[in-house]
Amino acid sequence: MANQDIHREWASRIRGQEGSEPLAESVVEILDCAALCFTETGFQGTSIDDVARRLGATKGRIYHYFRSKTDLFFEVHREGMKRLMGAVIEAKSAGGTGRETLQRMVEAHALTMMQNVAYEAVVVQGVHLHRLSATTPEQRVILDELMDVRHRFEQMFVEVFEAAQADGSARQDADTSLAVKGMLGAVNWMAIWYRPRQDDSLETQQAMARNLATLQVEGIG
Template sequence: MQRRTLSIQEILQTAAECFMEQGFHATTLDDVARRMGATKGRIYHYYASKVDLFFDIHRHGMALLFGAVEPAMQTPGNSMAVLEAMLMAHAKALLEHHAYESVVVQGVQLHRFGALTPAQRQVLDELIASRDRFELLFKQQMAVAKADGSLADLDISIAVKTVLGGLQWSLIWYRPEADTNAAARRRLAAKMVRTLVSGLHAR
């Protein structure tokens, strides 16, 4: 019987689920292969190590976030409407790509506390720089809203970290296996954003 060819997308998705459930240190390439019904060698065809696979998931997770939020920056309306659309896009992406974004958060922890080789540290530094660029999108939009008086007189850096952190906490409590309905995810995202944005408006 001819073996089915594994796609990189399949490997990334399956590995992301393993890392989300077991964490970086506990997950092995054997775990990923077993879940796919494949051999570890077939994964090695694409990835030389678990770390390389983890980094690629992190990279793809960030691409998904940028792909969601950047179009939302073109939303018509005032500065707060644009900010709210960006936050809504971010929240939906977190819910829809739960496993990938969980790996992104693990990457931050690995950057802070993990024992890595210099080469691995350099790659992770680049991935963290991508997170900083993502955060900058929200800082710039909040600066616009603050300048036109629609945002409260807040420390923008703290406000962005607090709001994005509030959304990212859903990676801890959200259970995607219990909710496969896109409309339900949109409603949940809207409730999350509304709760956070209410504290940002100028009074």
């Protein structure tokens, strides 16, 4: 079962244990097309036939790998979160003052958003996951898990912010939760306006990520 493989891989990745088998090529192809469709027309606006058409196939292929449209959406979301988590965890582990670490995390977050717009736009949509009215018990388990990762993702930023307050590199009077929601909002919003251009080199993207992160951490003054 493809779902379970992905689940296992992702779960171990979060725990910091690498070394799970990569996704099968056929699954990745489907996920890529699904991510694009969901990004362009939303969950309810995308039909399985749309995804199949983009894939150059029919829905038989998709239903062979995914039990339902909801499951498909979940897997795209999961993959998007995996990439975000991986990038931010790495940025967090490099050391420096709390504020420096926070800036690196925001920058990594922003760069990952740009390099995976389709997947991350689905993650942003997924904020409204309750909308999907996940009904089956299995889906509810996956849903709870996804919400949990979202929460832990945000919490990582809060912790580092508090560390920054403790080491004197961030203002003491700030509401850390609100500040983090603001920063993450500024970055997540990229999923809505940013679309890669032909002339977007890696350097361009890195520069944008750095600029945005600096503005969020240092302000405009």
